[in-house]
Amino acid sequence: MRPVVLCFSGLDPSGGAGLQADIEAVGQAGAHAAIACTAITVQNSQQVFSFEACAASLVKNQATAVLDDLPVSVIKSGMLGTTDNIAMLTQLFAEQVIAAETPFVLDPVLVANSGGSLGDEQTLVAAFKALIPYATLITPNTHELRALSGEQDLHISAQKLCAQGTHAVLVKTSHDFDSGDIEQYLYIKGEMVHQSILPRLEGEFHGSGCSLASFIAGRLAMGDLLVDAVKAADSWITQTLRAADTPHPDNARAQLIPNRFI
Secondary structure, three states: OOOOEEEEEOOOOOOOOHHHHHHHHHHHOOOOEEEEEEEEEEOOOOOOEEEEEOOHHHHHHHHHHHHOOOOOEEEOHHHHHHHHOOOOOOHHHHHHOOOOOOOEEEEEEEEEOOOOOOOOOHHHHHHHHHHHHHHHHHHOHHHHHHHHHHHHHHHHHHHHHHHHOOOOEEEEOOOOOOOOOEEEEEEEOOOEEEEEOOOOOOOEEOOOOHHHHHHHHHHHHOOOOOHHHHHHHHHHHHHHOOOOOOOOOOOOOOOEOOOOOO
């Protein structure tokens, strides 16, 4: 069968982010997405109104059911929502329920793209410290990168996360500037090994970060080297944003949803 990516993520009713983005992006990369649902959110493309996290035992049971049944090639996590869920995933790695050599793409979601809290940031950041060493790649936005590292400079932040044990960090500047091109930097073991310039498109997009991380996970499952997976994801995400679905004409505030079927 197609290689399997096990994704830990929350349900987004709008279909723009979360587990729907994971399923579509991993599928477009050529792999199969299995899902351990971490939370049910109440949100649309504009805002998160509330969420209810799944109990860590329930998330763990979902994951182990998949791990016992399917040949999981890559793990990807997005919204985990609670410190209990972060600790549970850390434990799966520590106890080798998830094999130590399994690539792991960590998208350390603290705040939704559409705005709104997904949990107490300070406690989530503290819990992520134990999970970071198991990550093959971390794909934070600039806010998350600074929160996790305690540094303001993006390059120093990436190097600090590498020093904390992660293999690689993808730095994305899309949240830092309102105009100009988007720059991305891939750090592996503290060294910048790849830089890309992506065009900044008009509009606000809902689910672009989820989609990018999940596509990278899918390409890793397909056998790509990390640098090649990031390059492929850069090209693919640009196409999905260019073809993004426009909001209803009566809802000018709605964010665009990436068209992942291109």
